[in-house]
């Protein structure tokens with residue numbers, strides 16, 4: 001039997017990349033999926049492909065996760081959600097002396113405040129219903145990555161780990177599990193914003209990974225799906241690292 005039959009999942013930032021792979025995996029496992037992304041056209045295209053490929057019910061919500069009222073409205077009006085995947089995120093590559101107030105604030109707003117708002121509003125709807133939340137952190141939440149420099153990104157990804165642990169402890173009595181996944185370098189568009197166009201940078205990244213390669217979005221989706229599924233019922237407040245061994249070195 002599909003482990004997520006009868007469940008409804010919201011995945012933010014699922015128009016592409018890791019979020020799209022997560023939406024696919026959850027749909028294959030039987031969930032109805034709500035793709036919530038700021039890119040409306042790309043999200044609609046993704047949803048129709050996903051529905052055609054899996055037969056799952058897939059709906060689209062154009063959502064900016066930084067918009068508190070829109071997040072609240074979605075939580076109140078959507079069908080009851082059992083699984084929330086906070087995946088939407090951006091990276092801003094800039095030496096710290098050159099980082100503008102705007103770039104810093106935008107990174108915090110999307111990566112951290114967006115995650116907080118989604119947790120708070122959907123958490124309210126999950127109380128007492130065995131909810132599962134998975135927040136997407138990063139290896140950058142554990143250590144400064146190189147050669148790229150993105151202090152705002154690192155700060156938000158570390159903060160997501162703190163937020164995850166606090167909510168896991170606070171909401172265990174509400175039957176809501178809250179976990180995080182920390183992917184290593186994964187083959188998606190976000191890497192273009194931190195130097196992937198440079199073959200030297202790509203090689204440097206791979207050389208820092210014991211497995212010698214980038215992760216694939218589908219591999220990250222596997223661990224997200226584990227934390228979202230009832231089979232991980234004892235797991236909460238955990239950060240599951242999926243990085244090909246990067247943080248082991």
Ligand SMILES: NC(=O)c1ccc[n+]([C@@H]2O[C@H](COP(=O)([O-])OP(=O)(O)OC[C@H]3O[C@@H](n4cnc5c(N)ncnc54)[C@H](O)[C@@H]3O)[C@@H](O)[C@H]2O)c1
Pocket residue numbers: 012013014015016017018019036037038039063064065066087088089090110114136137138139182183184185186187188189190191
């Ligand atoms: N790819 C990697 O190497 C890597 C590594 C570690 C962590 N991550 C994290 O994985 C998550 C997904 O990133 P990705 O690699 O798939 O990148 P991506 O750029 O391909 O996808 C990001 C998605 O987030 C959406 N998004 C951006 N701002 C938004 C907003 N305000 N509201 C709603 N949606 C918004 C985008 O439209 C896009 O669909 C991010 O949180 C990222 O930090 C990625």
